[in-house]
Amino acid sequence: MSLKWRIAIIFGLIAASFWTLFPRTVVERVKRNGEFVYDTVRRVPLKRGLDLQGGMHLALEVDESKGLVADKSKAIDNALKVVRNRIDEFGVSEPVVQKAGNDRIIVELPGIDDPRRAQDVVQKSAFLEFQITDETQALEKALPRLDALLKGKTVAAAVATPGAKKDTTASSAGLQSLFIADTSKKADSAKTDSAKAAAGTVGGPGAFSKLVQQGRMPGEYYVAQTDVGTMTQYLSLPEVAAAMPPGKVLRWSSDTVSLGGRIYRGLYVLDAKPIITGEFLTDAKPNTSPTEGNLVQFTMNNEGARRFRTETGRHIKDYMAIVLDQRVIGQPPVIQGAIGQYGQITMGGKDLQAAQDLALVLRAGSLPVPLKVADVRVIGASLGQDSIHKSITAGVIAIALVVFIMLFYYRFSGALAVAALVLYILYTLAALAGFQAVLTLPGLAGFVLSIGIAVDANVLIFERIREELAHGKTVRTAIDEGFRHAMSAIVDSNVSTALTAAVLYQYGTGPVRGFAVTLLAGIAASMITSIFVVRTFYMIWLNRSRDAQTSLSI
Amino acid sequence: MLRILHDTNYDFIRWWKVMAAITIAFIVLGLGSLAIKPLNLSIEFTGGTLVQLEFTQPPDVGVIRSTLDQAGIHGAEIQQFGTNREFTVRAQDPAAVAAQSKGAEGVAVTIERVLKQKFGDSNLRVARTEGVGPRVGDELKRGAIIAILLSFLITLVYLSIRFEWRFATAAVIATSHDVFTTIAFLKLMHLEISLTVVAGLLTVLGYSLNDTIIIFDRVRENLRKGRKETLYETLNRSINETLPRSILTHATVLAATLSLLFFAGEVIRPFAWVMAFGIITGTFSSIYVAAPVLLWIERKWPRQTGARQTSSTATPTSRTRRSTATATR
Numbered sequence: 001m002s003l004k005w006r007i008a009i010i011f012g013l014i015a016a017s018f019w020t021l022f023p024r025t026v027v028e029r030v031k032r033n034g035e036f037v038y039d040t041v042r043r044v045p046l047k048r049g050l051d052l053q054g055g056m057h058l059a060l061e062v063d064e065s066k067g068l069v070a071d072k073s074k075a076i077d078n079a080l081k082v083v084r085n086r087i088d089e090f091g092v093s094e095p096v097v098q099k100a101g102n103d104r105i106i107v108e109l110p111g112i113d114d115p116r117r118a119q120d121v122v123q124k125s126a127f128l129e130f131q132i133t134d135e136t137q138a139l140e141k142a143l144p145r146l147d148a149l150l151k152g153k154t155v156a157a158a159v160a161t162p163g164a165k166k167d168t169t170a171s172s173a174g175l176q177s178l179f180i181a182d183t184s185k186k187a188d189s190a191k192t193d194s195a196k197a198a199a200g201t202v203g204g205p206g207a208f209s210k211l212v213q214q215g216r217m218p219g220e221y222y223v224a225q226t227d228v229g230t231m232t233q234y235l236s237l238p239e240v241a242a243a244m245p246p247g248k249v250l251r252w253s254s255d256t257v258s259l260g261g262r263i264y265r266g267l268y269v270l271d272a273k274p275i276i277t278g279e280f281l282t283d284a285k286p287n288t289s290p291t292e293g294n295l296v297q298f299t300m301n302n303e304g305a306r307r308f309r310t311e312t313g314r315h316i317k318d319y320m321a322i323v324l325d326q327r328v329i330g331q332p333p334v335i336q337g338a339i340g341q342y343g344q345i346t347m348g349g350k351d352l353q354a355a356q357d358l359a360l361v362l363r364a365g366s367l368p369v370p371l372k373v374a375d376v377r378v379i380g381a382s383l384g385q386d387s388i389h390k391s392i393t394a395g396v397i398a399i400a401l402v403v404f405i406m407l408f409y410y411r412f413s414g415a416l417a418v419a420a421l422v423l424y425i426l427y428t429l430a431a432l433a434g435f436q437a438v439l440t441l442p443g444l445a446g447f448v449l450s451i452g453i454a455v456d457a458n459v460l461i462f463e464r465i466r467e468e469l470a471h472g473k474t475v476r477t478a479i480d481e482g483f484r485h486a487m488s489a490i491v492d493s494n495v496s497t498a499l500t501a502a503v504l505y506q507y508g509t510g511p512v513r514g515f516a517v518t519l520l521a522g523i524a525a526s527m528i529t530s531i532f533v534v535r536t537f538y539m540i541w542l543n544r545s546r547d548a549q550t551s552l553s554i
Numbered sequence: 555m556l557r558i559l560h561d562t563n564y565d566f567i568r569w570w571k572v573m574a575a576i577t578i579a580f581i582v583l584g585l586g587s588l589a590i591k592p593l594n595l596s597i598e599f600t601g602g603t604l605v606q607l608e609f610t611q612p613p614d615v616g617v618i619r620s621t622l623d624q625a626g627i628h629g630a631e632i633q634q635f636g637t638n639r640e641f642t643v644r645a646q647d648p649a650a651v652a653a654q655s656k657g658a659e660g661v662a663v664t665i666e667r668v669l670k671q672k673f674g675d676s677n678l679r680v681a682r683t684e685g686v687g688p689r690v691g692d693e694l695k696r697g698a699i700i701a702i703l704l705s706f707l708i709t710l711v712y713l714s715i716r717f718e719w720r721f722a723t724a725a726v727i728a729t730s731h732d733v734f735t736t737i738a739f740l741k742l743m744h745l746e747i748s749l750t751v752v753a754g755l756l757t758v759l760g761y762s763l764n765d766t767i768i769i770f771d772r773v774r775e776n777l778r779k780g781r782k783e784t785l786y787e788t789l790n791r792s793i794n795e796t797l798p799r800s801i802l803t804h805a806t807v808l809a810a811t812l813s814l815l816f817f818a819g820e821v822i823r824p825f826a827w828v829m830a831f832g833i834i835t836g837t838f839s840s841i842y843v844a845a846p847v848l849l850w851i852e853r854k855w856p857r858q859t860g861a862r863q864t865s866s867t868a869t870p871t872s873r874t875r876r877s878t879a880t881a882t883r
Contacts, residue, residue, distance in 0.1 A: 059690060115683075116663075374687040376662075383606070383681040387819060394818035401809035409556055409802060442750045445814055445822045449757065449829060452810030456803045460768070463799045466555070489771035492716050493764040499712060500705045500760040504753060507701040512753045519757070554555065 003543065006536040013528070014423070017430030020045070045433045048110075049440035049514050052388055054381030055110035056118055062103060063372035072103040075369040080105055083122055083371075104374065115378045122371070128278025130308075131249075133219030133319040133332055134269035138245035143209045145243050150207040150234065208234060215266065217319050217332065222264035225256060231267070247272050251321070253328045268328050270321055275311035278324075280304020286355035287344075294347040294355040305341035313338035322358075330358060391444040398448050399425075402455060410462055412553030416537040417458040420529040424454050427525035432518065440514030450522035457494075457530035460486040462554055475552045479538050483531070490531065498523050558801050562794045566841050567786060567849070573842040577735060584738020593741060596748035599695050601688035602646035603661040606681045612638045613673060625668040627661060636820040640681070661685065698752045702733065705756065709763060717774060720851045725766045728844035732762045735835045736828060745824045754825040758832030761807070765800065765840040772796050773848075785852050789845045804833055 023044050050057050060083070062072050076099055083105055084097040096108035112118050211231050212221045223231050234240050235250060244250065253266030284298035300308055312320075312335050319332040322345070333345050347355050402421065406414035428447065432439065465482030473481065498520060505516035597604050615632055618641065622630050631644040645661050662683040669678060706726050713722035736755055740747055772792035781788070811833065815826035 059687075061687070061689070372687075373685070375690045376683070376685040378680075378683045380679070380681040387821060390817060390819035391822070394813045394816075394822075397813040397817055398810040401813065402806045405802070405805055405809060409558075411556075441821060442753050442825065445750075445818060445825055446753075446757070448814055448818065449807070449810050452807035453761070453803075455806050456764070456799075459799050459802045459806070463796075463802075466557075466798075467795075485775070488774075489768050492713075492771060493767045496709055496712055496763050496767060497760040499708045500756055500763075503701050503705040503708065504756055507697045507704070508749070508753070512749050515750075515753045 003536070003539050006532070006539065010423070010533055010536060013427060017426045020430040020434045021426075045436075046429065047436060047438045048384070048388075049438045049443070050108055050110060050377070050384075051379050051441045052384045052439060052444075053110050054379050054384040055108065056112040056115045056379075057375070057377040058107040058109075058119065058122060058373060059100070059375035060105040060107065060122065060371040061374040063370040072369075076103055076105060079369055079371060083107065087122070105371070111381065112378075115376075119373065119376070128281065129274035129323040130276045131251075131270040131272075131274045131321045131323050132315050133217065133321055134245075134248055134271065135218045135318060136245075137218070138248050139212070139219075139221065139250075139269045142243060142245050143212075146208040146234075146240060147206050149239055149243050208240075212267065213264075217334075219269040219319065220332075221267045221269070222257070222259065223267050225263040225265055228252075228265050245269070251323055251326055251328050254324075255330065266328065266331075268321055268332070270323070270328075274323070275315070275320070276300075276304060276308050280307070284359040286352060286359045288352060288355075292346045294350060294352050295344045296347070296355050296359045297342065297344045298359075300341050300343070302341070308343070309338050309340040312343075330354070387441050388444070391441065391448065395444070395448045395451070398451050402451055406455060406458075410554055413462055413465075416534050416541075417455055417462070417530070419537065420458065420533045421451070421454060423533055424522075424525050424529040425451070427528060428518075428521050431521040431525060435517070435521070437517040437521065438514050439518075442512060443514035443518040446515045446518045447522065450519065450526070454522065454526040454530070457486070457490045457526060458534060460489055461530065461534070465552070465554055469552065469554070476542060478552070479535075479542070483535055487531070490527070494523050494527055557798065559797045562797055564794060565790055566793050567790055567845050570842050570846040573838070574846070577731070577838065577842070581734045581738050584741045585734065587741055593737070594744055594746045596746050596751075597644060597646055597684055597686050597691075598749050599691045599747065600646050601686050601691040602644060603665070603686075604645075604682075604684040605643045605662050605665045606635060606683070607641050607643065607669065608679045608681050609639045609641070609673065610677045613641070613678075615641070617672065618643070618669065621668050621672045622665065625664055627665060630665075640820075694749065698749075701752075701756065702759070705759065706730065713767070717770060720848060720855070720857070721770050721774075723851060724844045724848035725763060725770065727847050728766050728839040729759050729763050731839045731843045732759055732832070732835045735839075736831060739831045739835075740828070743827060745827055748824065750822070750825045751828055754828035754832070758828060758836060761829075761832055762836030762839055765836050766844045768799065769793055769796050769840055769844070770848075786849060789848065793841055793845070800837065804837060808833055 021044060023042050025042050060079075062075055062079075080097065080099055087095045087097055087107065087109070094110055096106065098106050100106045107122060109118055211223055211227045211234075213223075215221050232252075248269050249272045251268050251270055253268065256263050256265050258264070280300050280303060282299045282301050282304075284296055286294065287297050288294050315335050316337060318335055320335050321332040322329045330347075330350075345358065347358070399421070403418050406417050406421075408414070410417065428450070431437075437443075461482050464486040465478050468478035468481045468485075469475070471478075501516045501519040501523065505513055505520070508516055615634075618632055619630070622628075622632075622643065627645050629645075631642075631646065633642050633644070634640070635642045643665055645665070662685050666680050666683075706729065709729070710722050710726050713725055733755070736758055739745075740751070745751065769789075769792050772795055773788055776788045776792055776795075777785075783791070808830070811826055811829045814822055815830060818826065
């Protein structure tokens with residue numbers, strides 16, 4: 001390879017590293033005045049692990065103290081969605097919610113300052129209510145009033161609240177759902193809608209009424225999925241809330257329906273007072289009946305049975321919405337007759353899976369299985385800061401010592417190795433940023449350590465060159481031979497270390513994984529710098545100073 | 555040109571019996587004391603609760619202990635962590651671990667509450683808490699052991715391909731020796747074994763292996779030259795030839811390790827200790843474990859290349875290099 005190409009590659013790598021490490025603006029969820037908002041942040045794209053930025057790590061397991069769970073893996077899959085939605089609702093920047101192994105959920109919440117609340121949010125069992133859908137067309141009656149209100153109000157409201165802030169109010173209200181799988185999409189749609197709102201396209205005549213369509217049963221309405229964000233926003237306006245029909249509440253459905261090629265979300269007007277809440281429910285199980293298809297049978301305790309009997313007796317032929325954490329589950333079934341201790345919900349042609357899911361929800365709140373905390377770690381933000389400072393101090397001192405040793409022992413060649421070491425640090429950090437690796441405290445320690453190890457390849461090469469010079473070879477030949485002979489040792493030792501690091505990565509968790517990644521990035525970078533870069537330096541030197549070929553400072 | 559231990563001709567391997575006795579004594583001492591007191595495993599492995607506290611004033615440890623005792627948290631280990639205002643409280647006893655299995659944070663909350671009552675809300679801050687259920691700990695233990703064994707296996711295979719099985723086996727035995735000495739060291743120093751320390755142990759193994767490979771690489775090269783000398787002599791020659799490299803690399807790695815040990819803070823310190831010890835044991839095992847084991851294997855299962863069979867009478871390495879004269883400028 002010609003010298004020009006080598007130099008081009010080195011500079012190319014430097015440019016790429018700078019580009020990777022250059023602070024860039026990213027849209028992130030950040031905390032402003034105690035509230036989470038989407039905002040643009042300018043930062044170096046190196047992710048810090050929980051142990052460096054402070055935060056909370058939770059491992060959740062299926063709690064089997066209340067009964068065995070047959071298919072834990074599947075139960076965890078279901079619980080994962082619920083937990084993820086709740087975490088979104090909780091509002092944290094860059095949360096991690098993932099399945100670990102077969103039976104565990106890992107939740108990482110950076111920068112959390114109230115671990116108790118976070119844990120409660122994750123573990124709470126949801127609030128279940130049975131509410132009767134509105135029979136009085138209350139919303140229709142209120143529509144003219146709402147339209148008039150919005151005509152005067154929306155524009156002002158859209159100006160008053162900045163776009164970013166409105167996003168979160170809209171999305172967090174929308175995210176109270178426990179059953180919407182894809183929340184990010186929803187947040188996005190909310191965002192585009194609010195952008196529309198800011199542009200002043202709403203607030204015209206019939207702003208409210210044009211968004212809603214009559215559904216198939218009393219109290220049921222449809223809102224196009226694209227308008228859900230706008231509608232949520234309207235509903236969050238205090239004026240709108242005040243103008244709502246008294247004694248009624250509006251609740252979104254957990255499901256969407258497809259009508260004429262468009263996706264709609266149900267919006268239900270319900271009697272505000274629930275006829276009964278989930279606290280009286282003792283059991284629910286799916287079943288299939290030959291005449292009614294799939295259904296869910298549930299059991300109330302004595303007090304619940306008494307209340308339920310009187311309430312349902314009063315509402316025969318009405319529709320009863322099953323509301324979980326303020327979200328209507330499925331389509332409200334019609335009440336056939338007074339229900340007491342034992343009730344059933346027919347699934348209306350849906351499959352047994354749907355019945356199983358609903359039974360789970362009724363039984364265990366929104367979580368399909370009760371979860372218990374297997375592992376919790378809370379690291380204060382200041383401790384993380386402290387760790388970073390100390391690691392940087394240690395790193396700077398390590399670099400200074402290594403530079404001193406190399407310069408003292410190898411003089412000019414040592415200087416080349418030091419220049420390569422600078423590139424090593426740059427390349428390693430860039431590789432970490434490029435692969436979106438998470439920097440952890442052990443990772444930082446590993447990085448500091450790797451500075452000492454990184455020069456090993458150079459030491460091997462330099463010692464080899466010295467030997468060749470001692471054999472009476474010319475400088476040019478000695479350098480060639482030195483690199484050639486040292487190569488096998490460098491490759492073998494680095495590959496075996498890389499293999500160990502790969503094992504660590506595979507079997508490690510959290511911080512140790514960060515360590516393995518740093519180690520791997522370091523090995524790759526040190527191979528490049530000590531072999532390729534230093535070689536190129538020598539070539540430049542040999543090319544430029546003809547007289548130097550008779551002696552080499554090494 | 556500055557040279558350290560250049561062109562030496564020490565008979566390193568001659569001392570292998572003495573060295574073997576020393577290292578075996580060290581391992582027996584370390585592992586033997588396990589009978590008296592078990593390894594100091596972190597709560598990541600045992601399950602339990604750790605709370606790291608920062609006080610505004612240096613507190614009385616006795617008061618902390620009695621406060622915790624009154625709250626029903628018995629046998630908690632209270633340790634100074636860096637300065638005399640920072641402490642860790644570890645509640646690890648199995649009964650407590652079992653009792654809190656309903657919610658692993660329970661104990662941490664209790665500790666924080668009673669201590670804040672005692673010392674005042676503003677006088678103490680919780681910097682970090684960890685609560686680990688017993689099952690997680692077991693899994694981590696298994697994971698760590700699998701990681702170490704698997705890394706051995708992979709190394710064995712890789713080196714068998716790159717060198718041959720005799721070298722690979724000797725290298726892996728030397729590396730396993732380091733596992734035992736490091737565990738003995740951890741025991742004797744009463745260092746807490748956390749996940750980070752396990753990562754440190756694996757780094758030590760990698761480093762030690764590196765060292766062995768560097769020497770074996772030289773052995774491989776010297777064998778190819780087909781000198782008339784025994785493997786014993788070749789090993790000694792190779793160790794001597796790689797000595798300057800070893801010294802230099804150990805110096806730079808030690809520099810990095812010491813800066814970690816002294817400046818990187820309390821959390822990293824056990825890791826740095828392991829690494830510092832690892833430099834010593836890694837170097838030692840490359841010379842005094844890997845080489846004698848290779849010799850032993852060679853004697854049991856000799857290779858077929860006959861070049862060195864007759865050379866037992868050859869004069870010990872008499873090298874005729876005139877390097878120092880030309881090299882110094």
